[in-house]
Amino acid sequence: MxxxxxxxxxxxxxxxxxxxxxxxxxxxxxNAHGTVFGGIILSYIDVAGxxxxxxxxxxxxxxxxxxxxxxxxxxxxxxDLVSFYAETVKVGNTSVTIRVIVEAQRFGSHGQSVRxxxxxxxxxxxxxxxxxxxxxx
Ligand SMILES: CC(C)(COP(=O)(O)OP(=O)(O)OC[C@H]1O[C@@H](n2cnc3c(N)ncnc32)[C@H](O)[C@@H]1OP(=O)(O)O)[C@@H](O)C(=O)NCCC(=O)NCCS
Numbered sequence: 001m002x003x004x005x006x007x008x009x010x011x012x013x014x015x016x017x018x019x020x021x022x023x024x025x026x027x028x029x030x031n032a033h034g035t036v037f038g039g040i041i042l043s044y045i046d047v048a049g050x051x052x053x054x055x056x057x058x059x060x061x062x063x064x065x066x067x068x069x070x071x072x073x074x075x076x077x078x079x080d081l082v083s084f085y086a087e088t089v090k091v092g093n094t095s096v097t098i099r100v101i102v103e104a105q106r107f108g109s110h111g112q113s114v115r116x117x118x119x120x121x122x123x124x125x126x127x128x129x130x131x132x133x134x135x136x137x
Pocket of ligand 1: 122124
């Protein structure tokens with residue numbers, strides 16, 4: 001595939017996926033070895049999934065009940081532009097399951113991305129008293 005068709009394929013994929021968050025990693029996000037803390041990525045995964053849960057259901061109050069196994073495949077470095085793509089997998093009675101895919105675009109790489117991790121996160125809809133409530137379908 002030539003460069004032009006690669007870009008076109010990327011653009012098509014980009015338009016089908018919802019970016020919940022896109023953020024550049026800063027020195028404050030790193031450990032002593034110069035790579036980003038896994039916990040920083042986890043917290044953004046949680047937020048990105050929450051954004052999708054609200055977008056998809058129209059309900060505005062959720063708590064995270066479960067984050068399923070998360071394996072980090074590649075490191076994230078300072079300056080990487082990290083995208084958190086989120087899609088709804090399942091809407092249950094009171095819960096919603098969201099898949100979040102994390103990709104890092106290396107600083108100065110002209111758009112080349114690596115898959116960092118992916119996760120399934122389950123949220124439960126609650127009311128102002130923190131009681132679980134049914135999600136309207
Ligand atoms: C989330 C919470 C409201 C659930 O209350 P609960 O009475 O135990 O709820 P239930 O067991 O009836 O489960 C509610 C839903 O969550 C789902 N769920 C519960 N535990 C789950 C788990 N470990 N994995 C996946 N889904 C789970 C259930 O399947 C159910 O989904 P459904 O209604 O769509 O069928 C309660 O456990 C809670 O407040 N937890 C703390 C959440 C929080 O503060 N998170 C941030 C931590 S810092």
